[in-house]
Amino acid sequence: MKINVVGLGYIGLPTALSLAAGGWSVVGTDKNEALLQKLASGEVTFEEKGLPELFSRAKQSGNxxxxxxxxxxxxxxxxxPTPYLKDSKRIDPRFVNAAVEDVLKVCSPGAILAVESTIAPGTMDTCVRPLIARAGLACKTDVHIAHVPERIIPGNMLYELTHNSRTIGxxxxxxxxTLKTVYRAFCQGEMVVTSIKTAEMTKVVExxxxxxxxxxxxxxxxxxxxGGMDVNEIIRVANMHPRVNILSPGPGVGGHCISVDPWxxxxDYPDVVNLILQARRINDGMPAFVLERVxxxxxxxxxxxxxxxFYGLTYKENVDDVRESPTLQLYECMKKHLAEGARFYDPMVKTTLVERQYFGLDAFLKGLKLVVVMVAHDELKANTEMLSDKLIFDTRNCVSGKNVIKL
Ligand SMILES: NC(=O)c1ccc[n+]([C@@H]2O[C@H](COP(=O)([O-])OP(=O)(O)OC[C@H]3O[C@@H](n4cnc5c(N)ncnc54)[C@H](O)[C@@H]3O)[C@@H](O)[C@H]2O)c1
Structure with a gap:
């Protein structure tokens, strides 16, 4: 079987490489010429543990x-990508639609079109099926459609790609x-076959x-x-209860998944949602709360x-992904209130994203009195002695000491 992976970002690239290394003949397609050039020159396009090695294995396979x-x-x-529309909060399906239209122009009869992008429940019915009909093709005969959402977490992608279970709608x-056979090239986890809408909803629910x-x-x-209480200690003690497992608080929620998909x-259900909307508001309000505390x-x-x-610009530790990151949300909030002047630094980010962004830890720390830890990168945990003469506001509960103030 020949497989065409369309979109070679954080999800598509490791998937394409894993399929090729696992023995399938794979073509990776992307509209971004600069990204393709980088891949053609043998470089991976983002930082992820084990990705360069996987790239070498995929290339050596000749697949x-x-x-x-x-x-x-x-x-x-x-x-x-599957962003949401900022006004209606509904999915913006234009990337999926464009990719599906491109596929339909070249696909052979009986091909399988599997959407891995996270989509709002019903998107395959409202967007993909009509595009197939418009192309003069029929689902289940000319084209078989599927939704196979991805669950991997940046920072541990390759382990999770292999070991997570998968949903195949x-x-x-x-x-x-057939899709189980395809994914079995690298996936050792259980694969559950279900309906398309169940697969769509399951991923968004997760x-x-x-x-x-x-x-x-x-x-x-x-x-x-x-109330003058220590939240981290309270959560630690509460979690000793056998049926309580409270997560850790933080400066907000970022990334292309958790901060997007609930929208x-x-x-789609504005008159039904309540808890889901409140959760989004609470998490989106955290960067402003951090600023108030600062x-x-x-x-x-x-x-x-x-x-x-502010230490850290990415949305989580040890990755270079800055999409929807709490620090960038906080930066926007500062600009709105004309409270500019603070410094920013992230060891994983090599391009300039904000004003007064530093590219070395020493230079960043020089002359600072207050360091706000927004991301718990390993670099910081390995260099806490460099912070000993500063006040630290630790929003990630990752450093300790008399000079440390927690969220
Ligand atoms: N990043 C994650 O951790 C993660 C985890 C699980 C699921 N997802 C979901 O996976 C999907 C992809 O996310 P991502 O993080 O890989 O996005 P990304 O932005 O990193 O990559 C998407 C790629 O698609 C390319 N592209 C866009 N339109 C195209 C087209 N018509 N034809 C070919 N290429 C096209 C872009 O150039 C880009 O390289 C999203 O729906 C996301 O919600 C992401």
Missing amino acids: LKFSSSCVPADVYIVAV VDDPAVGE NTYRDINIAFANELARLCYR FLVG SELMEQRGISISEVG
Whole structure:
């Protein structure tokens, strides 16, 4: 079987490489020419543990090619972005639609079109099936559609790609069996074949569940602060209860998944959602809460904004992904309130994203009185002695000491 992976970002690239290294003939397609050039020159396009080695194995297999357009294949795996529309909060399907249209121009009869992108429940019915009909093709005969959402976590992608279970949503169980064979090239986890809409909803529910649980921890952090209580100690002790497992609070929720996918439910079911919407609001309010705490500390200790530095720009530790990151949300919030002047630094980020961004830890720390830890990168944990003469506001509960103030 020949497989065409469409979209070679954080999800599509490791998937394409794993399929090729696992023995399938794979063409990776992306519209981004600069990305294709980088891959053609032998470089991976983002930082992820084990990715360069996987790339070498995929290349050595002789099974891997790249292309800027879709090619005839037996199976298509679409892994393009799925943002939400800022006004209606509904899914913005334009990348999925464009990729599906490109596939339909070249696909052979009987091909499988599997969408891996996370989509709002019903998107395959409302977007993909009509595109197939418009192309003069029929589902289940000319094209078999499937939704195979991805669950991997940046920072541990390759382990999870191999070991996580997968959901395969199909019209026809036989297509599910074919897709199991395809993914078995690298996936050792259980593969569950179900309906397309169940697969769509399951993925969104998984991320919404995480968002709500994080929101609970974040709300606890806010009320414990108001009540003069230590939220981290309270969560530690409460979690000793055999049926309690509270997550850790933090400066907000970022990334392309948890901070996005619950909005699909808010957008499509505005008169039903309540808890889901509140969770989104609580988590989106955390960067502003961090800023309030920073200004209180500045006032109490006589620290000026130019003596404040924010450590970490990515949305989580040890990755280079900055999409929807709490620090960038906080930066926007600062600009709105004309409270600019603070420094920013992230060891994983090599391009300039904000003003007064530093590219070395030493230079960043020089002259700072208050360091706000927004991301618990390993670099910071290995260099805590460099912070000993500073006040630290630790929003990730990752450093300790007399000079450390927690969220
Ligand atoms: N990043 C994650 O951790 C993660 C985890 C699980 C699921 N997902 C989901 O996977 C999907 C992809 O996310 P991502 O993080 O890989 O996105 P990404 O932005 O890193 O990559 C998407 C790629 O698709 C390419 N692209 C866009 N339109 C195209 C088209 N018409 N034809 C070919 N290429 C096209 C872009 O150039 C880009 O390289 C999203 O739906 C996301 O929600 C992401």
